[in-house]
Amino acid sequence: MHQTDATRDDSGRIRALWAEMARGWAAGDAAHFAANFTQDCDFTTVRGDKPPGRDGIEAGHAALFDGPYAGTVLDARIVAIRFLGPDLATVEAESTVVAPGGEPLTTTHALAVVERTPEHPWLIRAFHNMIPAPRPVQPARDTEREPVPDGAAARPKLRHLALVARDPERLARFYSSVFAMELFHRDPDGSCFLSDGYLSLALIKHQLDGDTPVGMNHFGFHITDTAATSEALTAAGTPKPAERFTNRPFAEYRAMDPEGNWFDLSEHGFGGP
Template structure:
């Protein structure tokens, strides 16, 4: 249950309107795809945490991050904001609970978030958001769901994990720029021939330069599993009727073996991973 707004001084009602206007400004900036207008509600050094746990650097980082969203996945969308409660800690400091809904151009709901913010007013500037922690609430049904019975089947801690995709591209640099700008993937390695390697923190994407004199076609090329023990996995593949994985003769340190499934699809096996930046600490805690 949300607390009502809590007037704490003679001019509290004016301040409540001014605080609520911060969220109105965000919604208007979002509607126009104007990242600078959206970010204007935040202090220059705002401590902002996204639903993924990312922490952009103050207002400039907030603006830059939303500019990417407005050009990419949230282009043409709208933001509905609902300030649920304002609690004054001092006459110039308050906490705010707010909910937001992102709607597609056709009005459909894309995402709902809940934020806890700290807002401040100084003698020289109006109310601004000093700290903002955004999150995606757990659905009520999931919160009330009974805990599952303990399984009698032991979940293997060594289960292979799909961690790599490779695409042969005519223009890897241009394609890397696309995935960086639209999906915020991080470019972590570039080969001399122009091949680019990106990561979202969990999965690496290799954009391999197409060779005009080669036989490899453009498009999806292979995928890769991170495994605990390549020898054990090799034995399992042979037992399943596929050829024994071949050791890769490559200077790249991202995969040790190349294997093939029963229909001829290539995939890599790696015990040490596929490179890239470390994953976020825990997205469920964002």
């Protein structure tokens, strides 16, 4: 068999791993999904969690299939396969979680390492998942007519607004159609996140049993130094910013101004997780 034929056969076996993951997902079968990974797979979720090997992958996905992603399907696509040797390759893949009604919930990108193993022709040895942020649109700057002020590069920048909405999906369609904003993420609860390439807009699903009013909820600053900003806030007589314990990794700290208006502080920005 020629090398090209062998590589073609191995590419098909590697692609079959993602097809089997999609079948396991559609069946809500976490064991079937996890069987495509090695027992000691190094798996990183979009939130940076690292479940311990195949058992952790199975347990984590069992919780997803019984909870927020019950009844969903996975549209998995291989973008590229690169063979590093006869028994090792890297795989770039995209996956979209699709709701029972056909609405895409979220799209992730992953870089994986696959390995030929004694127990199976190919299994996934490492898998790093992420939700890509939209590419910001940077307007051209005429430096001769518009010089950059001293200290402007380090100045905190308003980059985020959050609204509590009764129907985030309807509002997302409104802002997408009228203002050409890009929807880059959906939460399982229906919250939607959009961007114009400069500022992100969170449309947070209103909980009927909650006390949070509909409308403006908070805004956010992209900063370069959390410690320095915290020191400036406390010097101004406001409480020290509190670390956000949340499953939405869009900001690290929550603070408030002298009249109690909430705002977020983030060093990594608001374009996406």
